[in-house]
Amino acid sequence: MADYSIWVLxxxxxxxxxxxGVLYGAHNQGYVKLPYCYALIKGNGRVAMxxxxxxxxxxxxxxxxxxxxxNWRSPEVVLGGIGLKPADVDTVFVTHAHFDHFxxxxxxxxxxxxxxxxxxxxxAWAMSLPDRMRWMMTAVDPGDIVRGLDLARQRRLVTxxxxxxxxxxxxxxxxxxxxxxxxxxxxxxxxxxxxQSSDSWVLAGDLVYVFDNIxxxxxxxxxxxxxxxxxxxxxxxxxxxxxATEEMMKQVGYEARRVIPIHxxxxxxxxxxxxxxxxxxxxxxxxxxxxxxxxx
Amino acid sequence: MxxxxxxxxxxxxxxxxxxxxxxxxxxxxRFAADGFGPAERMAAEARLSAYAAAAEPVFDACRRLIGQLxxxxxxxxxxxxxxxxxxxxxxxxxxxxxxxxERLAGLAAPGGLAAHRARLEAAWRLIGEGLASIRRFGExxxxxxxxxxxxxxIAAAYRALKTASDAExxxxxxxxRQACCACMVQPAGARETTRRE
Numbered sequence: 001m002a003d004y005s006i007w008v009l010x011x012x013x014x015x016x017x018x019x020x021g022v023l024y025g026a027h028n029q030g031y032v033k034l035p036y037c038y039a040l041i042k043g044n045g046r047v048a049m050x051x052x053x054x055x056x057x058x059x060x061x062x063x064x065x066x067x068x069x070x071n072w073r074s075p076e077v078v079l080g081g082i083g084l085k086p087a088d089v090d091t092v093f094v095t096h097a098h099f100d101h102f103x104x105x106x107x108x109x110x111x112x113x114x115x116x117x118x119x120x121x122x123x124a125w126a127m128s129l130p131d132r133m134r135w136m137m138t139a140v141d142p143g144d145i146v147r148g149l150d151l152a153r154q155r156r157l158v159t160x161x162x163x164x165x166x167x168x169x170x171x172x173x174x175x176x177x178x179x180x181x182x183x184x185x186x187x188x189x190x191x192x193x194x195x196q197s198s199d200s201w202v203l204a205g206d207l208v209y210v211f212d213n214i215x216x217x218x219x220x221x222x223x224x225x226x227x228x229x230x231x232x233x234x235x236x237x238x239x240x241x242x243x244a245t246e247e248m249m250k251q252v253g254y255e256a257r258r259v260i261p262i263h264x265x266x267x268x269x270x271x272x273x274x275x276x277x278x279x280x281x282x283x284x285x286x287x288x289x290x291x292x293x294x295x296x
Numbered sequence: 297m298x299x300x301x302x303x304x305x306x307x308x309x310x311x312x313x314x315x316x317x318x319x320x321x322x323x324x325x326r327f328a329a330d331g332f333g334p335a336e337r338m339a340a341e342a343r344l345s346a347y348a349a350a351a352e353p354v355f356d357a358c359r360r361l362i363g364q365l366x367x368x369x370x371x372x373x374x375x376x377x378x379x380x381x382x383x384x385x386x387x388x389x390x391x392x393x394x395x396x397x398e399r400l401a402g403l404a405a406p407g408g409l410a411a412h413r414a415r416l417e418a419a420w421r422l423i424g425e426g427l428a429s430i431r432r433f434g435e436x437x438x439x440x441x442x443x444x445x446x447x448x449x450i451a452a453a454y455r456a457l458k459t460a461s462d463a464e465x466x467x468x469x470x471x472x473r474q475a476c477c478a479c480m481v482q483p484a485g486a487r488e489t490t491r492r493e
Contacts, residue, residue, distance in 0.1 A: 059470070062463040099470050117375050124367025127360040128388045131353075134360075134471070141470035142363030146454045149366045149447055152373040159375045 002191045003170055004043035006201055006285035007082055007294065008262055008271075011053045012036040012072040013280075021232040022209040022263065023216065032210075035281065036069070036100055037262040039203045040082065040089075041189060043288040044169055047084060048091040049111070050187050050203045051262075054103030058143065073278050075107045081276050082294040091168060095205025096181040097123055097148075099141045105151060113151055114167060116175055117159035119183030120148070126182075126235075136235060160185070169193060174251075176244035178236030180206045186244070188251050191286065201285060202248045202259045206231065207241060209263040214245060214256045260285060272296065347409050348465040351416060354403060355460060355467045357396035358419045362454050364389055365426055369447050381434050386427075393423055415460040422453035 017034035019026040039050040054063075056072040063069035075086040089108045094115040095101055105113060123145065126137040151157035164173045170193040176184045186204050190197035208214060209231045216229030230241035245259075252258035257270055267273065273283040274295040284295045368385060371377040400420055405413035429446035433439040461469050 062468070117371070117377075120367050120370050120375075121377075121380070124364045124371070125385065127364040127367070128385050128392075131356070134356075137360070137363070138471050140363065142359050142366065143454055143458070143469055145363045145366040145370065146451050149370050149373065150451065152370050153444070153447060157370065157374045159370070161375075 002043075002199065002286060002288050003193060004041050004189055004191055004286070005288045005291045006189065006203070006260075007040045007042075008037050008260060008267055008281075008283040008285060009040055009078050009081065010035045010037045010280040010282070011075070011078045012056075012069055014067060014069045016068060023212050024230045024232050024238055026232070033265045034209075034263050035265055037281075038078075038101075039187075039260065039262060039285075040079065040084070041171070041187075041203075042084070042291070046090055046168055047088045048093065048168060048171070049089050049108070050093050051095055051101040051205065052092055052104045052108060054100045055106070058141075059099060059103070071279055073280060075104065077278060078280065081280075081282050093167075093173065093185065093187050093203075094119075095186065095203075095207075096184045097144060098139045098181065098206070099144060100139075101205065102144045102148070103141060105144070105147050112156050112158060113148075114158045114160055114164075114173060114185075115148070116177075116183030116185050117161050118175070118177055119181060119185070120145070120159060122182030138235075174247065176207050176240060176247075179240040179244055180231060180234055180236070182235060184244075186248060188248075191288075198253070200252050200258060202252055204248060204259055204261055206233075206263070207244050207248070208259055208261040210261050211256070211264055211266060213241075213261065214249070214259055343406055343409070344465070347403075347405060347412075348462075348467065350399075350403055351413070351460075352466050354396050354399050354416055354420065355457070357392050357399075358416065358423060358453065358457050359469060361389055361393055361396075361423050362419075362450055362457065365423070365430070365446070365450050366454075369430075369443060369450065372443060373447075381430060386430065390427055393420070393427060396420055397424075412460055415456055419453045419457035419460065422449050422456060426450040426453060 013033060013035040015033055016031040019029045019032050022032060022034065036053065038053050041048040041050070053075070060072055079086055086107050087110055089111045092105070092108060092111045092113045094113055097115065097119050123137065123140050127142070129136060148157055160173055162175045167173050170190045172188045172190070174186050174188060176186065184205060184207055186202055186207055189201045189203070191199040191201065213229055213231055215226040218225050218227045228242045228245045230238040230245070234241055248259050249256070260267070267283045268281055271283045271285055272293065272295045273281055275281055282295055284293060287293060364385065368380050371380045397420060400417060403413055426446045426449035429442045429449060433442035433446065458469060461467050
């Protein structure tokens with residue numbers, strides 16, 4: 001029995017991203033392709049997203065010209081690949097406030113958004129710091145915070161303080177404070193609705209970029225087995241990223257394939273996937289009972 | 297900071313004034329040099345470089361104040377954390393706003409750049425009004441209307457500032473240089489057309 005279907009939907013990508021950005025310590029090891037994705041969860045009469053990407057109108061040109069981000073497609077097009085529309089989305093879990101995760105709330109007019117209170121509070125604090133400390137507010141668009149304020153006024157923004165169980169039936173939120181960002185969050189789907197689930201999926205946000213963050217090369221520290229290697233960017237600490245990874249792995253019974261890194265190009269090697277006419281990938285993580293495949 | 301492409305097109309856009317909520321300003325102006333002869337072009341670029349360098353601290357202060365105040369208002373609205381307005385954050389914001397005003401007062405804007413400066417000033421003024429509304433909320437119990445007014449003023453300040461943004465000139469709404477996902481200038485020759493199976 002499975003309550004929810006989960007897809008990872010690519011909406012853009014950067015062809016050459018420095019590997020040290022996704023894997024701590026991977027200096028001078030070249031470039032990897034970095035897909036930009038969000039996740040969609042459908043079941044129990046609900047449609048939920050994990051993050052919403054960014055709005056190309058605001059950032060597209062500079063991202064394309066300066067950072068090589070290509071092939072952005074709107075949520076209308078991307079969700080259309082699995083037969084849904086942005087207006088169908090009733091819930092959004094914002095894993096953190098970086099522009100490429102929280103930068104397109106306006107395209108989801110019927111959704112209620114969940115974000116960690118600490119994520120808002122600490123970014124506001126970071127923006128108050130002296131200019132010489134401005135690195136601490138990197139990649140956050142004040143416009144996204146302004147749009148978040150508009151959501152709050154419409155009572156469509158829910159701030160969460162730490163973990164929250166059953167935010168939807170079988171879906172839990174977990175905090176990883178002072179890690180990738182000040183108030184990062186991951187989403188756990190217990191697809192059998194059991195408290196001690198044997199069918200859990202973790203949607204990791206940017207706490208895990210790629211498989212190697214979980215099954216990294218142990219040789220770097222002279223061990224034969226894989227080790228956790230945190231992502232390259234943390235405004236908090238890599239230690240907190242490793243601790244969050246351990247917690248996520250516990251939740252899935254240490255079955256690494258159940259922790260979903262949305263920036264991982266090789267998801268297509270582990271899960272059924274297809275490339276759309278727009279050149280973007282749809283990866284089908286799991287299907288609810290009775291839900292038809294969107295990739296076969 | 298300012299690219300050599302800065303020039304006449306920006307001057308032309310800068311002399312047209314719009315209301316802060318005008319749809320014509322949805323696309324931020326670009327600093328670009330077209331239609332000049334070589335000597336005029338160099339002079340125009342030099343003027344723009346000097347202006348953009350002097351305007352950047354004001355722009356950045358406004359950008360950060362907007363984010364900071366919007367964040368505090370979210371905490372009041374969505375989290376019910378009214379106490380955040382009693383923290384030192386607000387006096388820090390007021391001091392940054394005041395310092396930005398002093399810089400703005402000394403910002404020389406030759407020729408058509410006066411209109412760009414007017415956009416910065418509009419954003420700065422609206423932030424000041426937002427700060428005043430937040431203070432009124434603190435002075436009168438249950439002043440929900442003041443919080444709503446502050447939210448409107450900060451949103452208007454954001455729209456005004458966006459019309460004065462230009463990433464190529466160093467006036468960007470979001471700093472992407474060290475960001476998590478887009479965060480490197482592409483190496484020469486690294487970008488290729490990607491083929492997907």
